Amino acid sequence: MLLDLRAETLSIEGFNGDSIEAYFAQPLTTDPVGGVVVIHHLPGYDKATKEITRRFASEGYLAICPNLYSREAPGASPDDAAATARANGGVPDERLVGDVGGAAAFLRSRDISNGKVASIGYCSGGRQSVLAACSLNLDAAVDCYGAFVVMDTPEESPFRFRSLVDKLPNLSCPLLGLFGAEDQYPSPEQTDILEAKLKELGKTFEFHTYENAGHAFFAPDRPSYRTEAANEGWAEIWKFFGTYLTN
Amino acid sequence: MCTYQTEHLALRASAKGPTGWIGVTDASVYFDHPTHFRAEHALSIDFLNPSKGPSARVALEMDVVSARALAQGILDALASVPAGLLAAG
Numbered sequence: 001m002l003l004d005l006r007a008e009t010l011s012i013e014g015f016n017g018d019s020i021e022a023y024f025a026q027p028l029t030t031d032p033v034g035g036v037v038v039i040h041h042l043p044g045y046d047k048a049t050k051e052i053t054r055r056f057a058s059e060g061y062l063a064i065c066p067n068l069y070s071r072e073a074p075g076a077s078p079d080d081a082a083a084t085a086r087a088n089g090g091v092p093d094e095r096l097v098g099d100v101g102g103a104a105a106f107l108r109s110r111d112i113s114n115g116k117v118a119s120i121g122y123c124s125g126g127r128q129s130v131l132a133a134c135s136l137n138l139d140a141a142v143d144c145y146g147a148f149v150v151m152d153t154p155e156e157s158p159f160r161f162r163s164l165v166d167k168l169p170n171l172s173c174p175l176l177g178l179f180g181a182e183d184q185y186p187s188p189e190q191t192d193i194l195e196a197k198l199k200e201l202g203k204t205f206e207f208h209t210y211e212n213a214g215h216a217f218f219a220p221d222r223p224s225y226r227t228e229a230a231n232e233g234w235a236e237i238w239k240f241f242g243t244y245l246t247n
Numbered sequence: 248m249c250t251y252q253t254e255h256l257a258l259r260a261s262a263k264g265p266t267g268w269i270g271v272t273d274a275s276v277y278f279d280h281p282t283h284f285r286a287e288h289a290l291s292i293d294f295l296n297p298s299k300g301p302s303a304r305v306a307l308e309m310d311v312v313s314a315r316a317l318a319q320g321i322l323d324a325l326a327s328v329p330a331g332l333l334a335a336g
Contacts, residue, residue: 042251042279043280073300073301076300076302079282079306080301080302080304082282083275083293083295083304083306084301086253086277087253087255087275087297124251147251148251153251154252157252158255159251159253161251185250185251215280216280223285223286223287224287
C-alpha cells in the first residue's frame with residue numbers, strides 16, 4: 001500500500017559545512033522507518049529525480065535528494081545547472097561524500113528514523129553511490145548503471161572520475177547493482193570486473209543485468225526507458241531495502 | 248550510455264535566448280543524452296557565459312546528420328567569403 005507523504009525543498013549541511021539545497025520527502029507515519037539518500041544523475045536535480053524521491057517516501061522510507069550542483073548553480077534550472085557542472089568537469093569526489101554524509105545525517109536525525117540509511121544513485125550517481133558507501137557508514141547502497149567504478153575516465157575527458165577499486169575494501173554495506181546488458185558505460189565486462197573484485201573481498205552484493213536494456217532504463221521521461229527492466233529493477237530495490245533498512 | 252565526453256571551446260560571440268542577447272565566451276560540445284530532443288543521444292552544444300551565471304546559456308540538441316550538416320554549413324559559409332572580409336572579421 002502506498003503511504004501518504006509530504007515533500008519539500010529545504011537546506012541541509014553538506015561538505016565543508018556548506019548549506020546546500022535538497023528535496024526531502026517523508027511518509028506520513030509514526031512508525032520507525034529507514035532512509036534513502038537519492039543521488040541524482042548527471043543531468044541534474046530534476047523533476048524525474050524528485051519523483052523518484054517521492055516514490056521512496058510513498059513506499060515507506062524517508063528520502064532526500066541533495067542538489068549536488070547547489071554551489072555552482074544556485075537557483076538555476078536543472079539543465080542549465082547540469083551544463084555548468086559538465087563544463088566544470090563534474091562534482092569532486094570529496095565534495096560528493098560530504099554532501100551525501102550531510103544528507104544521511106539529516107535523515108538519521110528525523111523523529112521517525114530507525115537509524116538506517118542507504119544511498120541510491122543513477123548514471124554518474126551510480127558511481128557516487130558506491131563511492132559514498134566506501135567512504136561513509138551506510139546500511140545499504142544501490143548502483144544503477146554507474147560508470148567509472150573500475151576504470152578511470154579517459155585522459156581527454158574533462159571529468160576526473162577515478163576508479164574506485166582501491167576503495168572497495170572499505171565498502172561499508174551490502175551493494176545492489178542494476179545494469180543494462182546493452183550499456184557501454186558501464187559495459188557488462190566492467191560490471192563483471194566489479195563483481196570479481198567484490199567476491200575476492202568477501203563483500204555482500206547482488207547484481208542484476210537486464211537484457212534489452214541499456215543505460216538509463218529507469219528513466220520514464222527518456223527514450224532509454226525499458227518497462228520490463230525498470231519494473232524488475234524496482235522490485236529488486238524494494239526487496240533489498242526491505243532486507244537491509246528495516247529493523 | 249553516458250559518454251562523459253566534452254569538447255571545450257573559447258568563443259567570441261553573441262547568442263539570443265528567451266531573455267534576450269548574451270555575450271558568449273565559451274562552448275561545450277558533446278554527444279550524450281539530450282534534455283529535450285527525442286532521441287537517446289544527441290550532439291549538444293551549450294553556448295555559455297560563465298561570468299553571467301548558469302542561466303546565461305543557449306543550448307542546441309540535434310541528431311548526427313543535422314550536426315554534420317551544421318558543421319559543413321559553417322565551413323561552406325566561411326569558404327565562400329572573400330578572404331579580405333575574413334581577415335577583417
